[in-house]
Amino acid sequence: QVQLVESGGGLVQAGGSLRLSCAASGRTFSSYTMGWFRQAPGKEREFVAAISWSGGRIDYADSVKGRFTISRDNAKNTVYLAMNSLKPEDTAVYHCAGKLQLMARTPREYDYWGQGTRVTVSS
Secondary structure: OOOEEEEOOEEEEOOOOEEEEEEEOOOOHHHEEEEEEEEOOOOOOEEEEEEOOOOOOEEEOOOOOOOEEEEEEOOOOEEEEEEOOOOHHHOEEEEEEEEEOOOOOOHHHOOEEOOOEEEEEEO
16 A cells, blocks of 8 residues: 655645655565556546656656656655646646556556646646
8 A cells, every 4th residue: 555645735836846756665665666646626637647667667758848847755655746837727736646566657557546636827
């Protein structure tokens, strides 16, 4: 069992930056592929980024590529999402999620989810 808790969300102006963190409980965190997803009001949850257990493989949605950076520190059981050049369309609740084995972009393939942290980007 893995429990995930996100933090770092907030209100920021367009062009600004935020860094989200996701702290995980459990000794097997380093075995998990970790992903970030977001859900805007009235929209489906969408993939943002994923990182393999070792950090050696990373995947980004086209909409955030070049602006967002996913990373992890297995010694701290934490995964991060650094978000730069934020746009109003990045406004959403951001969730981290974990799964074993292969990386994936589909929410239903992830087994563990955090409650989310809200990011609001004003124009």
